[in-house]
Amino acid sequence: MAHYDVIILGAGAAGMMAAIEAGKRGRTVLLVDHVQYAGEKIRISGGGRCNFTNVNATVEIGRDRFLSQNPRFALSALSRYTPENFIALVRRHGITFHEKVLGQLFCDGPATQINTMLLGEMREAGVAFSFSTNVEAVEKTETGFSVRFASGYATSDSLIIATGGKSIPKMGATSFGYQVATQFGLRVTETRPALVPLTFETGALERLKELAGIATDAIVSHGKTKFEEALLFTHRGLSGPAILQISSYWREGDSISVDLMPNASAMDFLRAARTATPKLQVQTIIANALPKRLAQLLGDELDMHTMIGDFPDKKLAIVEAKLKAWSLKPVGSEGYRTAEVTLGGVDTRDLDAKTMAARAVPGLYFVGEVVDVTGWLGGYNFQWAWASGWAAGQAA
Template sequence: METFDVVIIGAGASGLFCAAQAGYRGRKVLVLDHANKAGKKILMSGGGRCNFTNLDAAPKHFLSANPHFCISALKRYTPNDFVELVDRHGLEYVEKAPGQYFCQHSAKDLLNILLTECEWSGSEIRLDTSVKTINKRDQGFSLITNKGEIECESLVVATGGLSIPTLGASGFGYQIAEQFGLKVLPRRASLVPITIQPAMKEKLSTLSGVSVDIEASANGVSFKEPMLFTHRGISGPAILQISNFWQPGDELQLNLLPDLNPEEHFKTLRNDKPKRALETELNQLLPKRFVEVVKQDLPWITKPMAELSNDNLAELIQYHTHFDVQPNGTEGYRTAEVTLGGIDTNEVSSKTFECNSVKGLYFIGEVLDVTGWLGGYNFQFAWSSGFAAGQFV
């Protein structure tokens, strides 16, 4: 039987980062993962370039039943701290949007930094290793794996959530929590594309691949970002963001003219350019393929502006500011970037990430009920929670 000071289950972002921190403290660390490669989710995120942090990471950008839980970790290990780390390794990165940092070339460059940190700290990583059972001992834990038995003093669960099962995601972390009597809150797919009713999907099928800047609103929350039409429904940053707040049955408002005062704009246009066809103007504001769909519903947009009544303009404005895509659900965990919900943070110390009721058991990263907005926030919580736990395991 092998013995380690710390065993971490999960070779993802939080697990690898925690391993390095603990290793640098002189702890004998072993990282286990059932996958054949470490950091699979890192490699595919951000289109393969990984949006690894956001300089604006703050508690307001996270969803949790306890919105205060993430404050301590985010303060103790900040986005600037992580940027300083990758700078020391010479990572080349770009700022795609204010505060959003992506690898310039490939997410492999970032994963190599994490693996290098683990190597330098003396932490060991074992892949293709699945944990069968976990038992609490007087001075730690005993783990039965497919490759033998391991004992440790501290056990860190960094297994992530349910999103993208093709990369090996599972509910194993929640099972561990339930084994030790911890409360697990309801979970659902998060940062996920929205599907639409079959008839509307057929109608919009010509728009697959078309992007339009919108403002998406649901349950009092709004995001002004691009939306992408897909062959299954709608996606893009605006939709992924609003999916955290919208659920089937809720109203979903899509404003396709978010930067206009449309009533003033079209009335002014009617006065100033009465002979201009409304369709011509819409082609200046929106993708032409989308305007073709509008023409199916509002065939009179081919008329000159002077011939349009106030009722016509009111109908036009309602159509574009409350565009009804007839949503009926989401694509689920298959394409979700993260999992909303998870282990109740009241079960865990916000300082150490140790379970309050089971000494030596820690939970970090996505397995907890802490979900960030799109834009690098979830990775930052992985670094911050991994760092925090790494100081105490």
């Protein structure tokens, strides 16, 4: 049996950050994971370039970009460990990066640079690793915790759960963290796939199948929430950044609205076409603004086969509504298999926002995706991982 000041279960972004910070404080730390390598989600993120943070994550406009039953919970950790803090770490290791759109920062080189950086920081902080190690049981002791593995067990004063959510099970995702929370009496909110492609029923798929592979800029809305980014038609339904974003808000039975001419007046476009090319049909006109196959489908749905020169404004308004508020009704999502994150998790009412500690279980902490905090696409979830891991590492 070995004893540590801190045992951390989960070697993802949040777990490694917690290990680094606890180790830097002189704590003896053991980091455990059932997978073979640390930071597997980091490795595949951002198309292999790792969108490691977003510069807007902690400024005022970014504060509403974290979903939770208590959206304010995340602000304490995020305000104390900001994107600038992580950027400084990246710079110190000589990792070059660039900003794409909407404040998203990506490595110039492979995402594995971030893993190498974090592993190096952990070694420097004296952190012990144990990978390919399955946890069989976690128990509370009089002085801390006991964690049993197939090969034995270890004890600790503090225990940090950084096991993530259910998303991308092929990368090793499990519901273990939620089970530990329940075991110790913490509440767990409803969990569901988020940042995930949406799917359609067979009839709608048959109608949309010719569009597979087409991408176009759009504003996708659900209620008052809207995202202006790329939309991608797939053989299962819809994907692309705009759809992944709205998936965190969409619920089964709801429709979404798609504006296919963002920041443009469809009525002005149609009236100009009526004057300039009165003998063309509407789908031909639409094809001047949208991909041809998409224009053909919209034209078929409109079922207006007369020349646009014969359209009164009332009829143009019907076309305008199709272009600016195309209503689609997904039946589901691709699920945890392709979801980038899990929405919901350990209830923030049972955690201390400053330290990430369980209020009723001294020495127990939850960080990262396992907590009911989910960020927008574009580096927000990594920033939450760094910040929550940092907060727990300062206290455990």
